[in-house]
Amino acid sequence: MKHAVWITLLIALVVVNIAAELVFYFSGVYIAMFYRIVLITGITVISAVFVGAMLLVGVLEGEKPLSGHVSDTLGADKKTD
Numbered sequence: 001m002k003h004a005v006w007i008t009l010l011i012a013l014v015v016v017n018i019a020a021e022l023v024f025y026f027s028g029v030y031i032a033m034f035y036r037i038v039l040i041t042g043i044t045v046i047s048a049v050f051v052g053a054m055l056l057v058g059v060l061e062g063e064k065p066l067s068g069h070v071s072d073t074l075g076a077d078k079k080t081d
Contacts, residue, residue, distance in 0.1 A: 001051050008047040012040045 016039050020031040 001048070001055060004051045005044060005048045008051075009040070009044045012043040012047075016040050016043070 016036050020036055024030050
C-alpha cells in the first residue's frame with residue numbers, strides 16, 4: 001500500500017503542476033501554490049482510501065469458510081492450519 005500511495009503522490013505532483021502551468025499559459029490565470037497542494041493532497045488521500053479498500057476486499061476474498069456446523073465451530077471439528 002505504501003508504494004501505491006507514494007506513486008500516486010508523485011504522479012499527482014507532476015500532473016497538477018503541469019496542468020496549472022498549462023492553465024496559466026493558455027488563460028493567464030495563476031493557480032496559487034496553496035490550491036495546488038490541496039489538490040495533490042486530496043488526490044493522494046482518495047487514492048489511499050481506494051487502495052486500502054482494494055486490499056481489504058482482497059483479504060476478504062481469501063478467507064476460508066468455517067468447518068462444521070455453525071453451532072460447534074469452536075469444537076473438535078475445527079481444522080487447524
